[in-house]
Amino acid sequence: MRCPCTSGDTYEACCGPLLAGDAAAPTAERLMRSRFTAFATGDAAYLLRSWHPSTRPNELEVDAETRWTRLDILAKEAGGPFDTAGVVTFEAFYREDGVRASMKERSRFVREDRTWLYVDGTPG
Template structure:
């Protein structure tokens, strides 16, 4: 999800309270779902879960996590997050590879957002690979 960033911000932790639903859409509180990954307590076991955790990182404003989970060969020097953009939903459209048994995978998704009160969506087909044993985002196909 490289194209989702815009301007620098600090993480918006108010939306990521301990019992708040996880922005990624899975039926678990943020603290037990993507929050564990963002805090470094666990690593995403699949490319899809890494993609979901990156969407959540955009939602809560965690630029550090986005950079840590970006492949070094395509990682930008910084991630700028747009405070006017609010990520509101995620739909996984297609997954290829990316399991615990693969070294590469792709995830095609649709992300919904609101920007200054106007609804929008973006679609991306993302490529993931393992780097130093962990799933990382490479870029859009």
């Protein structure tokens, strides 16, 4: 099965180990891809675990009616394995109530104790 993040890899070789807690994302982009996969598979627990405590909500419900279909990475700023911060701009495509749509976001990430975390995002 191909990974929902559209990396081209299989789920088992891509986001699967991250969502299972068996591996950590080495870059901000990989964390972004794994978070998209978590939305696509309904894994709210992973989304909360990968969210920085300063901005993380107390709970999160993933809408089961939204079908996430594709992720395009539009731009990256820093966010590499030796950086402490990064920004990933993406467009995520989805289908809801039979209607195709997309959303764009500029997401900020930080790396603390060798772990990348999502901080927040702005539309765009």
